Amino acid sequence: MTHSLLTWNIKTGGGGGRLDAVVALLNRERPDIVALQELRDFQRHDGRRMREVADALGMVAHLAPSAFGQPVAVFVRPPLTITGRATVRWRLHHAAAAVEVPTPAGPLTVVSTHLNPFRPYRRQREARWLAHRHRAPLTLIAGDLNALDPDTAHTERLSRLPELYRRRHLDRDGRPDTSAIGALRAAGFVDVWRAAGEGDGLTVPTTKGGGHEFSNAGMRLDYVMARPELAARASHARVIHGDEAEWASDHYPLTVDLDLTTPY
Template identity: 50%
Template sequence: MTWNILVGGQDRLDAIASVIRREQPDVLALQELKGWSARRARDFAGQVGMHAHLAPSVFGQPVAVLSRRAPARTRSITWRLHHAAAVATVGGLTVVSTHLNPFDPERRRREATWLSACFFRTRQKVLIAGDLNSLDPGTDHSEAVKRIAPRYQRRHLRPDGSVDTRAIQAMAAAGFVDVGRGIGPTVPTEGLRQDEFGDFRLDYLMASPPLAKLARYVSVRRDEVTDMASDHYPVVASFG
């Protein structure tokens, strides 16, 4: 499961925790953990029966990986990214929870290219999960981009005015598979709509080929609780 919980969850944390308990993910990638320390992440993880590894951010907001089993290895990437990346290896799976640059398409492309080069493994199960802030190359987004406020449109446009999808293209070119293709928008939620979002899919699960072959289903959890818990909907996948 991956979820951007909006500036640390604030007064929505009980609702967020209730969704996590309901879904019972084995591994959970969280983004936008403003104000969270490693201790706060551990406390929250304890409330939902999980272990936590939090990666702080120099310029943006922390991210984390939570898991049912204690991870065998963890790593935090706090440079070269606007936000951060938290990496945890649980069993035979390496999960990278990340949040790419929301403002600059070229910097976002560079972040995606670098992360892909760091973590792609032909024969290993790797998942890059999170708010990648990118539109996918398999969808016509031109009308959706036109409908958002002009000051936000440049986040999704190339210098020539065409829609920018290069972050996802970079990951696909490196070998990662977009296992959530076709699931529909993950922003905005019904209760916390913002004028910076069109009906976009910004939250992704990018899997290495051995993991992608095991994908059973991917879905966006839209209901009356997740409508109000964040401005992003959680994305849940099953592998096996």
């Protein structure tokens, strides 16, 4: 049984009429599991907006509010169910929402998170902490990690960014900082797009969704990082372009298929 997972930073809760476009794209793609970030105001009024979006998608959701930044969430489409939930609000600039989903392969753990956008050291610390908190074999960490991968030459792309935003991606020696992804890899997680990706993998900026902090550099900041046992089951990792994806957010959605047929 193959299940599709989609992760997407929808930019400040899809304000300004963009949320309808987010829902339209998700209903067209019909992923089985969705990890969303930047869910501003989704927790207000006892989570009314969260419930409205979940109902519009025909999915069950787990929302993690943030103490400092914006909420994140995981959505699951029936007949899949959520049998375990966890929320992390401290130690993270934003938050992390984790759910456990029974599958024929065994319990799948999905963590939606949004790492620190400003400080490389804090981003690395958040990544390391999440990696050591979630270590079950069928685990993935998905979301806007605000991080550069260690296998790409970033100097030329970063040179196109305004200095204020370029500093967010440089280490103390002025070199491109890849420490957050490096920390996840050191903890045994696999970059699924590297293992099973199609296209260039760039997730920001979109053509009509803003994103001045990315200039025209084109960057890959959104990831699905999986434990090796789960990464081996991944295929068709791709960035979704066109239609609503070009303007509903400043990030493109990233999707991947997971074969969860056989037991672990």
